Amino acid sequence: MRNLSSIADLILKEEDPTSIESYGVDRLKNHIIVLGYGRLGRKICEKLEAASMQYIAIESNIYNVKEAQKQGKNVIFGNAGKKSILESVNIHEASTVIVALDNMEKLHLVCDILEKMAPRAKIVAKVNRFKEKDALIEEFPHYEIVVGTEQVARGMFEASKVCRI
Numbered sequence: 001m002r003n004l005s006s007i008a009d010l011i012l013k014e015e016d017p018t019s020i021e022s023y024g025v026d027r028l029k030n031h032i033i034v035l036g037y038g039r040l041g042r043k044i045c046e047k048l049e050a051a052s053m054q055y056i057a058i059e060s061n062i063y064n065v066k067e068a069q070k071q072g073k074n075v076i077f078g079n080a081g082k083k084s085i086l087e088s089v090n091i092h093e094a095s096t097v098i099v100a101l102d103n104m105e106k107l108h109l110v111c112d113i114l115e116k117m118a119p120r121a122k123i124v125a126k127v128n129r130f131k132e133k134d135a136l137i138e139e140f141p142h143y144e145i146v147v148g149t150e151q152v153a154r155g156m157f158e159a160s161k162v163c164r165i
Contacts (some may be wrong), residue, residue: 029093035080035110036100037064040126044098045073056089072112081109083117091118092105104132111140 032048034041037059048055057075059065067077078085080101091097096113101107107125114123124144127133133145 028054028056028090030095031090031093032096032098033058033086033089033091034098034100036062036102037068037075038100038102041098041100042068044100045075058085058089081106081113083113086113086117091121094121096122096124099123101126102128106141108136111143113135115140118158142164 019042028050032053033057034044034048034055034057037045037057038061040053041057041059045055045057055074057068058078059068059075059078060079062077065075065077076085076089078088080086081098091114097118099107099114101110104127108125111123111125114121122144123140123142124146126146126148127136128148130147130150130156131148136143136145
């Protein structure tokens with residue numbers, strides 16, 4: 001266990017030209033925080049960038065972070081369930097937090113933390129099933145909960161209305 005901690009310290013202390021300081025997050029206000037930089041998180045960040053909106057993403061997969069940073073993306077390595085990581089991206093000043101996590105257990109944990117740390121921010125979370133949405137809304141009635149299948153159905157319906165004649 002001691003060795004694991006040492007290895008983690010080496011990885012995290014590695015000099016990186018795109019460290020959190022380079023984003024100036026301590027000066028960010030009314031920014032958007034994206035929790036998760038998998039496929040969904042990447043798509044969200046692309047749309048935020050295209051709209052010239054100020055954002056920073058937190059991702060726990062170091063490979064995804066390194067790839068994103070090589071492309072100049074505002075992505076940092078960290079566990080979105082840790083208060084210190086959320087504080088490091090100026091969570092108290094964020095206008096919106098988008099939770100793009102697939103793990104429902106982690107999603108609930110993060111939402112509980114956000115409730116305390118970002119009471120004024122708009123919280124938008126994605127779930128896969130309607131029963132997950134119901135459970136989340138019961139616990140966090142003021143959150144925006146998006147059901148993935150509902151959005152896919154809406155997109156497919158809209159696409160089917162387009163006439164190709």
